[in-house]
Amino acid sequence: MTQLTRTPLPGDGDINPPAAGEVVAGPFSSEPLGAQLHKVLRYLKKELRPVSPEEIEEALQIRLQRDSELWVNLVGNPRVLLESDGRWRWRSKYYLRNRDDLLNLLKTSVEGIPVSELQDSYRDALRDIRELAYERNPPLILAFRPSEHTKEVILFPNDPTLYVRISEQVRKLWQSIPIPDSSVVYDYLLQRGLKQGSNHEAVRAALAPTGAQRPPQLKRRARPGARSSGSSSTRRIRLTNVHLEGTGIDLSRDYEPSS
Numbered sequence: 001m002t003q004l005t006r007t008p009l010p011g012d013g014d015i016n017p018p019a020a021g022e023v024v025a026g027p028f029s030s031e032p033l034g035a036q037l038h039k040v041l042r043y044l045k046k047e048l049r050p051v052s053p054e055e056i057e058e059a060l061q062i063r064l065q066r067d068s069e070l071w072v073n074l075v076g077n078p079r080v081l082l083e084s085d086g087r088w089r090w091r092s093k094y095y096l097r098n099r100d101d102l103l104n105l106l107k108t109s110v111e112g113i114p115v116s117e118l119q120d121s122y123r124d125a126l127r128d129i130r131e132l133a134y135e136r137n138p139p140l141i142l143a144f145r146p147s148e149h150t151k152e153v154i155l156f157p158n159d160p161t162l163y164v165r166i167s168e169q170v171r172k173l174w175q176s177i178p179i180p181d182s183s184v185v186y187d188y189l190l191q192r193g194l195k196q197g198s199n200h201e202a203v204r205a206a207l208a209p210t211g212a213q214r215p216p217q218l219k220r221r222a223r224p225g226a227r228s229s230g231s232s233s234t235r236r237i238r239l240t241n242v243h244l245e246g247t248g249i250d251l252s253r254d255y256e257p258s259s
Contacts, residue, residue, distance in 0.1 A: 096121035
C-alpha cells in the first residue's frame with residue numbers, strides 16, 4: 001500500500017486558486033477557472049470516493065475535458081489524485097479505499113494514528129472506525145485520548161486473539177486463592193536465600209500489615225539560613241587548634257579550670 005502525503009494548507013476553505021495569469025474563463029464555461037477549480041475540490045472532498053469526469057460535469061454543470069485548463073490545474077493540485085482509470089478523488093494523507101486498508105495501515109503503526117488523519121481517507125472511514133472500535137467484541141481498534149485536555153483521538157490496532165474466554169468456575173477458583181501479606185512474602189524470600197541488605201529493618205517495617213506501624217512524622221524543612229526563635233543553632237563548626245600543638249595541653253579532654 002502506497003502512503004501518500006499531502007501539502008498542508010492554511011485551512012479546509014483556504015484553497016488557493018492558480019496564479020493570476022492562469023485564472024481565465026474556460027472555453028466551455030462562463031465561470032472563472034478559479035471558481036471551477038474550487039467547486040471541484042469541494043465536491044471531491046464531500047464525496048471521498050473516485051469520481052469520473054462525467055459525474056463531475058453532471059453534478060457541477062462544468063466541462064472537464066482532458067488537457068483543458070481545468071484538467072491541467074487539477075492534475076497539479078496537491079489535494080487531488082488522478083487514478084489510473086481516469087477517475088478523480090480527494091487526496092488524503094493515507095491512500096485508503098476500505099476498512100481492510102484501514103486495518104492494515106494501523107497494524108504497521110507503532111505510535112498510533114490520529115482520527116483526524118484518517119477521516120477523509122474514504123467515504124465511510126468514520127463509520128468503520130466507530131464500528132471497529134466500539135461495536136465489536138473484542139474490538140479490532142483501540143481508541144485513546146492522550147490527555148483529558150485534548151479532543152484528539154489516537155487509534156491503535158488490537159489483536160482479538162489475545163482475548164480468551166474464561167469459564168465462571170475458573171474465575172471463582174482464581175478469586176478463592178488467598179493472597180499472602182507482603183511481610184510474609186518477604187520472610188519467605190529470606191528463607192529461600194534472599195540476601196538481607198543494610199536497610200533490612202526499613203524494608204521489614206514498610207512491608208508490615210496496614211495499621212501495625214505508626215506512620216513516620218514528617219518535619220518541615222527549614223529554609224537555608226533561617227533560625228527558629230528560642231533555639232540555638234544546630235550547625236556544627238569544626239575547630240582546628242593547630243596553634244596549640246606542642247604546648248603540652250591534652251586536646252582530647254574537656255577543659256577544667258584550676259580551682
